Amino acid sequence: MRIVILIVSFILESVISNFFPVNSFFVSLFSLTAIVAIYPLFEDEKRKYFLAAFLLGLAYDLIYTDTIIFEAFLFLFIAYLVTVLRTVLSDNFLNSIVILLVCIVAYRTINYFSLIITGNLDFNLHNYLASIYKSIILNVIYCLALNPIVNFIKRRKKKSYLF
């Protein structure tokens, strides 16, 4: 089920991008949001969680951005960031959103500055900030939509352990 959520999020990210104008306030980052949202389902299997993040990043590299293992390591770092933040913050609705926001900022910052360092982009503070605030609305909504699904799967998993 965890893998299904990741695959659906990955596909949905591409589908949704066709429904909103490129420069709108609805930039989808559903793969990243899924990595953040499904952490509770991997709580006791961190190695599997990191592997899933890495593979999702690799698929992102190959299918969406045409880069070589860059997104794979970036997703891996985001997964690590999530595990660190989850040890500090308790598992609730609001904290999930806070973690998602931190991850969006980290993802955009690393991505942008890597492209600047390698000479692919020139620094523009407005563009950098725009990339962050345009990614917030849609992904927070998606995270809120994933939360009850994740909780349901978690409860069912717990029940199956008990019986």
Added chain:
Amino acid sequence: MYSKKKQFDRRYLLILAVVIIALVLVVLSVALKKDRNLNFFERFAKDTGMIVLKVAYSPFNFVKEQIAEMQEKDNLYEKYKELKEKEDEMDSLQAENDNLRNEVNNLKESLDLNSILSDKVLLNATVVNRNIGYWYEEVTVDKGSKDGIEENMAVITSKGLIGSVSKVSSHSSSVKLLSNENMSDKISVKIRVNDDQYVFGLISGYTAKNNTYTVEGISENVDIPKGADVVTTGMGSMFPSGIQVGTVTKVTTDNFDLSKVVKVKSSVDFNDIDYVTVLKREA
């Protein structure tokens, strides 16, 4: 003895840090290099992914088209009137077009030319995803090398030029949009000053805020009217001539007052691209 060892350790750590930073930079520059060809494994993965995405997108696309159709039905009468007016002009335009085509063919024959700059073959494609990487200003279309698409081919919509093909796999291609503020390729364009006079320049940049290009390098001392059409010249290997780019909105001079700098409003809305046409220049 202890301090010497500590100093050695620090030096060792410093060298290690420099080596790691250098290594990271090298890996990053390779990983993020955009002008490279996809290898077999990448092409295979991209093609497989695109087939899945196309299947997943088709029901959504169907709904989207139905909604657009319903919206168009509301303006049916206005559209009919508009088309009726255009129909009256069509006959004379068709005759003029046939006449010009004959003239071009006769001139080609008399000059022994195999092709001219405006010769092109059209390939239609659907956009599968838009600018997923955010910074790359690319869209992915559902046609690839199997359909005859090659790198650097010009890509247009019904409104005008949007960019060029940057990467090709068997069943999909990435299109680098001109809405890229870090434009590295200069595009040769001509501005129609009056009925039979053009001035030539180069597109040197793009501003997303106003959806305008900056055209530089115009040294001719002629007045460029606002609203003048800007089209490609066909110089260089990438774009055929005569493709609409936009219209002039502002004319200024450069810092040294030596040449004109023209702001050109793009004829294309880069935010909303669903279907594109890839132009193959005839050899």
